[in-house]
Amino acid sequence: MSKPILEIERLNAWFGTQHVLKDVSLTAESQQITALIGPSGCGKSTFIRCLNRLHEVVPDATVSGSVKLSGTDIYGPGVDPVMIRRRVGMVFQKPNPFPTMSVYDNVAAGLRLSGTRRRAVLDERVEQTLRQAALWDEVKEVLHKSGASLSGGQQQRLCIARALAVEPEVLLLDEPCSALDPIATSKIEELLLVLKKTYSVLIVTHNMQQAARVSDFTGFFLLGELVEFGETGQLFTNPKDRRTEDYITGRFG
Amino acid sequence: MTPTLPLGRRLTNGIMLSLTGVCTVTVIGVLFFILGYITYHGISALDWNFFTKLPKPVGETGGGMANAIVGTLKLLLLASLIGVPIGFIGGVYLAEYGRKNTIGFLIRYAADLLNGIPSIVMGIFAYTIIVLPMGHFSTLAGGVALGIMMIPIAVRSAEEFIKLVPATIREAGLGLGLPEWKVVSFIVIPSAFRGILTGIMLDLARVAGETAPLLFTAFSNRFWSRGWLEPIASLPVMIYTYAITPYEDWHRQAWAAGLVLLILVLGANVISRLVLHRRLTG
Numbered sequence: 001m002s003k004p005i006l007e008i009e010r011l012n013a014w015f016g017t018q019h020v021l022k023d024v025s026l027t028a029e030s031q032q033i034t035a036l037i038g039p040s041g042c043g044k045s046t047f048i049r050c051l052n053r054l055h056e057v058v059p060d061a062t063v064s065g066s067v068k069l070s071g072t073d074i075y076g077p078g079v080d081p082v083m084i085r086r087r088v089g090m091v092f093q094k095p096n097p098f099p100t101m102s103v104y105d106n107v108a109a110g111l112r113l114s115g116t117r118r119r120a121v122l123d124e125r126v127e128q129t130l131r132q133a134a135l136w137d138e139v140k141e142v143l144h145k146s147g148a149s150l151s152g153g154q155q156q157r158l159c160i161a162r163a164l165a166v167e168p169e170v171l172l173l174d175e176p177c178s179a180l181d182p183i184a185t186s187k188i189e190e191l192l193l194v195l196k197k198t199y200s201v202l203i204v205t206h207n208m209q210q211a212a213r214v215s216d217f218t219g220f221f222l223l224g225e226l227v228e229f230g231e232t233g234q235l236f237t238n239p240k241d242r243r244t245e246d247y248i249t250g251r252f253g
Numbered sequence: 254m255t256p257t258l259p260l261g262r263r264l265t266n267g268i269m270l271s272l273t274g275v276c277t278v279t280v281i282g283v284l285f286f287i288l289g290y291i292t293y294h295g296i297s298a299l300d301w302n303f304f305t306k307l308p309k310p311v312g313e314t315g316g317g318m319a320n321a322i323v324g325t326l327k328l329l330l331l332a333s334l335i336g337v338p339i340g341f342i343g344g345v346y347l348a349e350y351g352r353k354n355t356i357g358f359l360i361r362y363a364a365d366l367l368n369g370i371p372s373i374v375m376g377i378f379a380y381t382i383i384v385l386p387m388g389h390f391s392t393l394a395g396g397v398a399l400g401i402m403m404i405p406i407a408v409r410s411a412e413e414f415i416k417l418v419p420a421t422i423r424e425a426g427l428g429l430g431l432p433e434w435k436v437v438s439f440i441v442i443p444s445a446f447r448g449i450l451t452g453i454m455l456d457l458a459r460v461a462g463e464t465a466p467l468l469f470t471a472f473s474n475r476f477w478s479r480g481w482l483e484p485i486a487s488l489p490v491m492i493y494t495y496a497i498t499p500y501e502d503w504h505r506q507a508w509a510a511g512l513v514l515l516i517l518v519l520g521a522n523v524i525s526r527l528v529l530h531r532r533l534t535g
Contacts, residue, residue, distance in 0.1 A: 052428060054424060054427060054428060057424065057427060059352075059353065082430055082431070082432050083430065084430075085427060085428055085429065085430040085431075086429075086430025087430070089428065089429070090424075090425075090428035092421055092424065092425060092428075094421060096419070096421040096422055096424075096425045098422060098425070098426075098440055098444070099422070099444050100443045100444050100446070109426075109429065109439075109440070110429035110430065110431065113429075113431050113435050113439055113440075114430070114431065114435075159425070162425075162429065163428070163429070166429055166430055168430075
């Protein structure tokens with residue numbers, strides 16, 4: 001049996017006075033894919049941004065509640081958000097490679113900027129993570145070209161490689177395929193199924209088929225609340241809550 | 254049959270299109286007219302001597318402005334040493350830490366006011382704090398006057414270009430578990446570097462042509478200026494002094510000085526862009 005990697009209890013989040021996340025509690029299992037679905041503006045992106053303390057970098061954004069990463073509360077006193085983000089990597093909605101850096105430098109950025117200088121170490125890690133991200137064969141000839149010169153799907157896999165290069169325990173993906181075409185999307189989905197052997201993955205998606213295809217657990221968010229959370233098969237075939245059923249059957253206004 | 258648009262819309266379209274066309278031609282036309290006019294008048298007095306010789310006394314023909322060319326370069330170097338670091342670091346502060354607080358507001362307001370101060374007042378200021386205590390005109394005083402003039406534009410352009418870097422780039426850096434100062438120094442600022450450099454080049458170009466603040470700071474010099482504490486010749490002041498004399502030969506040299514100043518500024522601009530472009534794509 002897998003063990004919990006993230007235990008979230010009564011998580012609340014605000015932008016100024018706007019209460020965008022209300023008493024969300026869920027537990028994500030280690031080496032599983034947890035998908036979060038729900039309509040736009042329901043708080044699912046805010047939710048995963050709370051899991052690596054990125055929510056608080058927005059001015060006036062606040063959080064309460066507890067998030068335990070392998071047992072330690074990431075909002076506990078004296079916890080350095082920088083160390084948390086090192087352990088919880090993130091991939092964003094729009095591919096965002098660092099524009100002034102080459103493919104190689106993008107992947108090496110996290111290590112290099114935290115002090116790893118040895119060329120051999122960097123070379124090895126760059127190749128290894130690009131292979132993990134299923135991108136190596138496509139970019140091995142253009143490692144020193146700008147990361148921005150790749151196609152959208154390649155850029156997103158580059159961003160995944162960049163996040164993996166610092167060896168996080170958890171990988172958060174915020175609608176990683178929403179800017180990609182179906183072929184690029186299926187490549188990312190195949191990749192996620194491989195990555196879950198090593199990492200714990202949380203993915204926010206608008207696409208219910210995607211959640212059903214790749215995830216082990218699914219949570220349904222609505223208006224800042226977690227309406228239902230359970231095994232993916234069960235949630236999609238036999239939802240307990242009426243609102244979940246309405247949403248997944250497309251009856252939702 | 255192709256449907257035709259109603260007459261009114263075709264008419265409006267035609268008028269607006271011609272209007273934008275006329276404005277475009279005017280803008281480009283004025284620029285090329287100035288460039289052409291200066292080149293036409295300046296090229297005839299431009300020879301090897303102009304770049305290598307000192308000015309000749311009144312009545313003798315020939316001579317050059319070697320000292321003024323070097324003088325302008327020295328003044329600009331001094332101005333950049335003051336204006337660029339202060340402006341750049343101030344801009345980083347405003348964009349990263351002073352977006353909404355009182356200090357940020359004050360800095361921004363002060364920079365905008367400073368930008369509005371007439372350049373001759375800047376000259377008087379440098380005169381008061383440097384020339385008077387030292388008792389004589391100096392390169393230093395001229396450089397300081399120009400350097401202070403550079404600050405407001407450098408601050409605001411650095412701020413604007415750093416703000417243009419998308420928040421997602423900053424968040425990607427933070428998401429890798431990098432401390433904020435590293436994200437700013439090694440990811441955000443390099444992404445804005447091309448814009449910041451363009452801003453600084455424009456800023457330099459602006460002060461390169463300033464005459465008023467130099468009149469009673471750097472003054473001028475018919476000979477080589479040794480070190481940084483003597484008065485020094487500069488192209489704009491030479492243009493000014495030569496243009497108001499009654500001598501035909503000096504008028505031609507003033508045109509040539511104008512052309513050289515223009516080439517210096519344009520050349521620096523083009524070269525910096527080329528170098529940067531090559532570094533980013535190579």
